[in-house]
Amino acid sequence: MEKIKVGSVSYLNARPLLYGLQRSEELMQQMELIEEYPAKIGGMLIEGSIDVGLVPVAVIPKMKDWHIISDYCIGATGDVASVCLFSEVPVEQIETVLLDYQSRTSVNLCKVLLKHHWKIQPRIVETTGEDYRSKITGTTAGVVIGDRALEQRLVSPYIYDLATEWRKMTGLPFVFAAWIANKPLPESFVAQFNKANGIGFAHLEEIIAANPFPVYDLHKYYTENISYDLTEEKRKGLKLYIEYLRQMEESKKLAV
Numbered sequence: 001m002e003k004i005k006v007g008s009v010s011y012l013n014a015r016p017l018l019y020g021l022q023r024s025e026e027l028m029q030q031m032e033l034i035e036e037y038p039a040k041i042g043g044m045l046i047e048g049s050i051d052v053g054l055v056p057v058a059v060i061p062k063m064k065d066w067h068i069i070s071d072y073c074i075g076a077t078g079d080v081a082s083v084c085l086f087s088e089v090p091v092e093q094i095e096t097v098l099l100d101y102q103s104r105t106s107v108n109l110c111k112v113l114l115k116h117h118w119k120i121q122p123r124i125v126e127t128t129g130e131d132y133r134s135k136i137t138g139t140t141a142g143v144v145i146g147d148r149a150l151e152q153r154l155v156s157p158y159i160y161d162l163a164t165e166w167r168k169m170t171g172l173p174f175v176f177a178a179w180i181a182n183k184p185l186p187e188s189f190v191a192q193f194n195k196a197n198g199i200g201f202a203h204l205e206e207i208i209a210a211n212p213f214p215v216y217d218l219h220k221y222y223t224e225n226i227s228y229d230l231t232e233e234k235r236k237g238l239k240l241y242i243e244y245l246r247q248m249e250e251s252k253k254l255a256v
């Protein structure tokens with residue numbers, strides 16, 4: 001039987017979810033695991049080169065068939081710490097925003113917040129490579145996600161946490177990534193997969209010891225920043241975010 005191709009975000013935030021998968025011989029016999037940055041994994045799920053992935057939820061409107069297959073996600077109920085708009089000036093003075101090429105969810109979340117929360121219209125610039133981070137100076141701000149955002153926290157004086165700003169605007173938690181399949185998968189696989197997702201949470205200290213990261217306290221990151229359970233409240237936040245995305249697509253079409 002052909003193996004199920006599973007994609008995952010390669011950042012530290014995915015480690016607790018991958019822990020149990022990688023240690024289950026039964027699951028690993030049925031699947032192949034590919035790790036990449038979020039925008040890439042999202043593209044692979046849309047084009048069909050993987051069957052399921054921990055992908056940016058912003059891909060949902062681009063998919064014909066999609067199924068959330070796990071009760072776990074990469075979400076936040078307060079400060080997420082690793083998804084921020086970084087700047088040298090306060091938000092009202094920002095003239096340009098550089099968007100992280102590795103992201104799909106957060107860059108669109110930033111657009112939603114600029115329009116509906118901060119109500120400002122800076123110039124928006126897409127990026128293609130890591131050098132964009134050195135251009136976050138003066139009135140040019142930038143969205144940075146993942147482990148690199150935890151590093152950027154030590155560099156930029158103004159840090160706008162996008163999960164916190166979303167919460168201020170909507171009162172809801174936020175979902176950045178979820179395990180989404182582009183086709184129905186065997187029920188037995190889905191059940192084993194979901195169970196294995198949760199195993200890492202009993203082994204956080206081991207995961208932290210295996211991934212030395214002097215830049216940020218990973219215990220805090222795993223227990224206070226990232227919120228992994230896909231609760232009803234988070235599903236509400238997700239639904240509202242997708243509505244904003246569809247609205248943005250519609251207004252783009254009208255503008256043409």
Ligand SMILES: C=C(O[C@@H]1C=C(C(=O)O)C=C[C@H]1O)C(=O)O
Pocket residue numbers: 009011013038039055056057074080082083102103104105106107145146147149176177
């Ligand atoms: C919280 C995070 O969520 C990530 C943000 C994503 C995005 O912006 O597209 C996608 C996957 C998540 O890993 C993070 O990586 O810092």
